Amino acid sequence: MLLDIENLTLELPGTARPVLNGVSLRVAGGEVVGLVGESGSGKSTTARAALRTLPDRTVASGSVRVDGTDVLALTGDALRRHRARTVAMVHQDPRSALNPVRRIGDFLVERLTGTGLDKKAARTRAVELLDTVGLSDPERRFRQHPHELSGGMLQRVVIAGALAAEPRLLLADEATSALDVTTQAEILALLRTLRADRSLGLLFITHDLQLAAAYCDRVYVMYAGRVVEEQPAGGLFDRPRHPYTKGLLACSPTLGEGRRKILPIPGRPPSLADAFGGCEFADRCPDAEPECSTWRPEPVPLDGEGAATCRRLPALPGAGTERRNDR
Amino acid sequence: MTTALPQAAPLLAVDGLRKTYGLPGGGRLTAADGITFTVPAGGSLGIVGESGSGKTTVARMLVGLVRPDAGSISVSGRPRAPRTPRGREARLARAREIQMVFQDPYVSLDPRLTARQCLTTALRLHGRATTVADGLLDQVGLGAREAEARPHGLSGGQRQRLAIARALAVDPKVLVLDEAVAALDVSIQAQILQLLSEIRRDTGVALVFVSHDLAVVHHITDEVLVMRRGTVVEQGPTAEVLAGPQDPYTRLLLASVPRAGWDPADAVTARAATA
Numbered sequence: 001m002l003l004d005i006e007n008l009t010l011e012l013p014g015t016a017r018p019v020l021n022g023v024s025l026r027v028a029g030g031e032v033v034g035l036v037g038e039s040g041s042g043k044s045t046t047a048r049a050a051l052r053t054l055p056d057r058t059v060a061s062g063s064v065r066v067d068g069t070d071v072l073a074l075t076g077d078a079l080r081r082h083r084a085r086t087v088a089m090v091h092q093d094p095r096s097a098l099n100p101v102r103r104i105g106d107f108l109v110e111r112l113t114g115t116g117l118d119k120k121a122a123r124t125r126a127v128e129l130l131d132t133v134g135l136s137d138p139e140r141r142f143r144q145h146p147h148e149l150s151g152g153m154l155q156r157v158v159i160a161g162a163l164a165a166e167p168r169l170l171l172a173d174e175a176t177s178a179l180d181v182t183t184q185a186e187i188l189a190l191l192r193t194l195r196a197d198r199s200l201g202l203l204f205i206t207h208d209l210q211l212a213a214a215y216c217d218r219v220y221v222m223y224a225g226r227v228v229e230e231q232p233a234g235g236l237f238d239r240p241r242h243p244y245t246k247g248l249l250a251c252s253p254t255l256g257e258g259r260r261k262i263l264p265i266p267g268r269p270p271s272l273a274d275a276f277g278g279c280e281f282a283d284r285c286p287d288a289e290p291e292c293s294t295w296r297p298e299p300v301p302l303d304g305e306g307a308a309t310c311r312r313l314p315a316l317p318g319a320g321t322e323r324r325n326d327r
Numbered sequence: 328m329t330t331a332l333p334q335a336a337p338l339l340a341v342d343g344l345r346k347t348y349g350l351p352g353g354g355r356l357t358a359a360d361g362i363t364f365t366v367p368a369g370g371s372l373g374i375v376g377e378s379g380s381g382k383t384t385v386a387r388m389l390v391g392l393v394r395p396d397a398g399s400i401s402v403s404g405r406p407r408a409p410r411t412p413r414g415r416e417a418r419l420a421r422a423r424e425i426q427m428v429f430q431d432p433y434v435s436l437d438p439r440l441t442a443r444q445c446l447t448t449a450l451r452l453h454g455r456a457t458t459v460a461d462g463l464l465d466q467v468g469l470g471a472r473e474a475e476a477r478p479h480g481l482s483g484g485q486r487q488r489l490a491i492a493r494a495l496a497v498d499p500k501v502l503v504l505d506e507a508v509a510a511l512d513v514s515i516q517a518q519i520l521q522l523l524s525e526i527r528r529d530t531g532v533a534l535v536f537v538s539h540d541l542a543v544v545h546h547i548t549d550e551v552l553v554m555r556r557g558t559v560v561e562q563g564p565t566a567e568v569l570a571g572p573q574d575p576y577t578r579l580l581l582a583s584v585p586r587a588g589w590d591p592a593d594a595v596t597a598r599a600a601t602a
């Protein structure tokens with residue numbers, strides 16, 4: 001297993017609940033895994049755990065393994081190497097990753113020399129990488145500055161930079177969220193090709209459940225620091241099982257088949273100041289019973305593959321986004 | 328889908344709007360050109376397109392933040408003056424025609440005022456009874472705690488509710504929303520969309536809904552304008568345009584929307600068909 005997070009709990013000082021609560025998540029080589037949730041659910045923190053760029057004074061239990069290496073135990077050179085070589089991260093805003101006064105090529109050459117290539121080889125390789133990520137006229141791009149390129153082109157440059165060290169695992173944190181839809185589709189098509197060509201593992205983080213379900217092989221849904229559902233992506237459209245997953249689908253506007261009424265989930269996503277004595281979703285859940293507020297959440301295996309963290313799972317219908325009470 | 332009553336005069340009529348900007352090296356950039364549409368009372372028009380297509384320029388011309396080079400805007404048959412008028416009464420009357428809600432309400436809300444003060448200030452300015460404030464707060468789903476909170480003490484969704492309430496405090500005929508739900512969490516976005524439908528039904532305010540998100544536009548509008556590089560490539564009833572797009576660019580936008588069975592490579596193919 002390329003990325004193997006096992007029962008990871010992270011606590012920050014001064015918060016009412018853990019940032020991550022018993023998170024288990026796996027990404028195999030060549031697999032695209034989606035991680036979906038609203039803001040504050042813990043998606044970015046999960047990615048940071050894989051890189052071990054967590055805030056100071058984080059208290060961790062559980063384990064994070066990348067290619068068998070215990071990431072939480074890494075120190076010094078081994079940790080630096082882990083961050084520089086094994087895992088790469090692509091964020092939402094490509095401009096924040098690029099120095100505005102330096103040329104695109106210099107950014108890539110610096111990455112490449114960092115992996116041990118000499119200057120000349122790095123230059124050749126940088127032009128190849130710009131070509132790999134689908135930029136036309138890579139020689140010219142090499143000499144351009146960030147302000148001369150569009151957001152979509154810059155995100156390709158950042159992806160080229162991420163590939164420079166030939167990582168095994170790519171973490172994409174809302175990497176296409178700021179792009180126009182047509183550009184998003186192009187970047188996603190590119191990532192899919194790279195995954196196939198290099199057997200990269202991709203952890204694809206997004207707030208957009210429709211996107212994750214349409215694009216990924218498998219999807220994890222997070223809520224309040226916990227994984228509430230995990231399924232092969234196709235199953236999410238047809239058979240979402242956790243009430244929160246169903247709620248997300250029912251409240252997302254979609255195209256096609258007339259105009260379906262959208263059913264909002266009442267309330268708001270919780271912050272770290274909200275503590276819970278039971279299921280975190282209870283006060284927003286249309287299926288909640290009094291016992292849910294004292295239930296100790298644990299994943300319940302689904303009939304097929306996957307699991308959902310809901311005590312009422314056996315009793316709840318598994319089919320589609322059936323109509324719910326609209327409060 | 329209802330079609331507009333043929334004889335009803337449009338509430339908002341926009342004809343031939345154009346805006347160009349001078350480029351540093353000479354020449355001009357056409358930010359928007361040939362923008363023509365009408366919206367009936369209680370109607371909802373969407374303007375979709377990608378970044379830089381001219382959507383926001385059109386929205387800003389409607390409210391008077393950007394002065395058009397050409398074209399006209401009228402509300403209830405009365406042409407809007409191209410500049411903000413000098414007299415106080417005329418200025419307020421103009422504000423009552425069209426109000427705008429932005430993507431990030433933070434910048435448009437006074438940080439020193441509580442939600443209730445924000446509303447009573449707007450109400451007083453427009454000579455309306457300040458007692459309406461509580462009704463407005465209730466209408467947009469803000470409770471007693473939020474009424475006394477300042478913008479930094481509200482969540483993103485609550486701030487957007489407040490911005491909508493403040494726009495409604497003016498009792499406008501038209502509400503222009505520019506990416507007003509784009510920055511919100513999905514569950515909160517759904518709440519705001521539902522709120523807008525209710526407001527439209529209950530007050531008869533007309534919506535001009537500017538968005539890059541086709542699914543949201545599908546949900547909340549009756550008519551749609553698809554913009555690309557400053558011009559309208561396709562225009563018509565939303566359901567028809569999205570079900571049977573005629574323009575290759577509209578087809579590209581639709582092919583780019585993720586859904587069950589979607590392949591991003593289809594969008595790359597559709598791109599090749601556009602000029």
Ligand SMILES: Nc1ncnc2c1ncn2[C@@H]1O[C@H](COP(=O)(O)OP(=O)(O)O)[C@@H](O)[C@H]1O
Pocket residue numbers: 012019037038039040041042043044045046055271272
């Ligand atoms: N360095 C930090 N210090 C304190 N709180 C943090 C820090 N980083 C993240 N958080 C909090 O942890 C929670 C989860 O954050 P995050 O992992 O960024 O969620 P997501 O990516 O799903 O939006 C949020 O409430 C966030 O404000």
Ligand code: SF4
Pocket residue numbers: 242243244279280281282283285286287288289292295309310311312313
């Ligand atoms: S455990 Fe209860 S409250 Fe939680 S999701 Fe399941 S039904 Fe809803």
Ligand SMILES: [Mg+2]
Pocket residue numbers: 043044173
């Ligand atoms: Mg995040």
